[in-house]
Amino acid sequence: MSTPKSHDFSNLRVDLHSHTNCSDGVLTPQTLVDRAVNCQLDVLAITDHDTTRGIAMAQQYIRDKQMPLTLISGIEISTAWHGFEIHIVGLNIDTGNPQLQALITQQQQARELRATTMGVKLEKCGFPGVYDAAKALAGEGSITRAHFAKVLHQQGSVSTMQSAFDKYIGKGKRAFVKPGWCEIKEAIAVIHSAGGTAVMAHPVRYDLSAKWLRRLIVQFKEEGGDALEIVLPQMSPDQRRQMLTYCLEYDLYASMGSDFHYPTKWSDLGRHLTLPDNCKAVWQLWQ
Known part of the structure; x- marks a missing residue:
């Protein structure tokens, strides 16, 4: 309908x-x-x-x-x-x-820049390859911090997806990247x-x-x-x-x-x- x-x-x-x-x-x-x-x-x-x-x-x-x-x-x-x-x-x-x-094009460009920068920061935290894995998880869809959290959880780097935000990618944490929205x-x-x-x-x-x-x-x-x-x-x-x-x-x-x-x-x-x-x-x- x-x-x-x-x-x-x-x-x-x-x-x-x-x-x-x-x-x-x-x-x-x-x-x-x-x-x-x-x-x-x-x-x-x-x-x-x-x-x-x-x-x-x-x-x-x-x-x-x-x-x-x-x-x-x-x-x-x-x-x-x-x-x-x-x-x-x-x-x-x-x-x-x-x-x-x-x-949408402007926002997707900002989203991609944020994701690649976050990947670099996570590598410095001792988690190499997270960006590539998050990008693969997102497929053709919009990549978000939730994809990074899921990868970190799947890899056993954090106990829950929420703890990925709490420890690394949440606001004020080591791998947080201010978005360009x-x-x-x-x-x-x-x-x-x-x-x-x-x-x-x-x-x-x-x-x-x-x-x-x-x-x-x-x-x-x-x-x-x-x-x-x-x-x-x-x-x-x-x-x-x-x-x-x-x-x-x-x-x-x-x-x-x-x-x-x-x-x-x-x-x-x-x-x-x-x-x-x-x-x-x-x-x-x-x-």
Whole structure:
């Protein structure tokens, strides 16, 4: 099914944030679609990091199999803000938009430079060949720090993927490389030029104080941002209330998504995703 320009998803099962192996997800676009249908989703957005490559594959698969799933074309753009990496999701975008494709090329070049530099730093830490292994793991998809973490874990250099971030590739660690991402304003403008909706992804995950998170949301709003992702599978009741408060206070629309990369016992497509009744759902912008 094609992306609707006018639709009310209120009574449907919706997940507006997921990843395939075209970035740092595990499943192919086709397998992700299969899983979405098995999870009884009605609407799924594919939002890979700085690429739209998986969307056409998923769309074709849905058409070929005549599957009962509405696919929302999306992307998750990495941006730089005061030393933090902030992710802006674009939903309901025209993937062929020239400005969008130009930004994707720019972001992929920055991603590759970061990856090669990280590989050099990891060699100095005593881990030769990690870049080549991470690049092979990424295949034709966007290379991310998660690929480096997975390689270090597979090689037995760290006990878990998270410990790779904690010890080596996380912010402030020996092999961390500051990314050369675009600014929030540019990401929002490009998403809008592609006819899409700009959503701040997972605000609760940025390790910001309340003061700095408010500052971020104010700037996002001032620069044309449309919505906050206020519902994720793993959020406390207090976090959900606070995100709703920000959404209402700054008159932003509300989005939700699993940020699915691979199935775990804590998170899966569509799990624990329900928007509060008193917010404006992001899909209202598409009506």
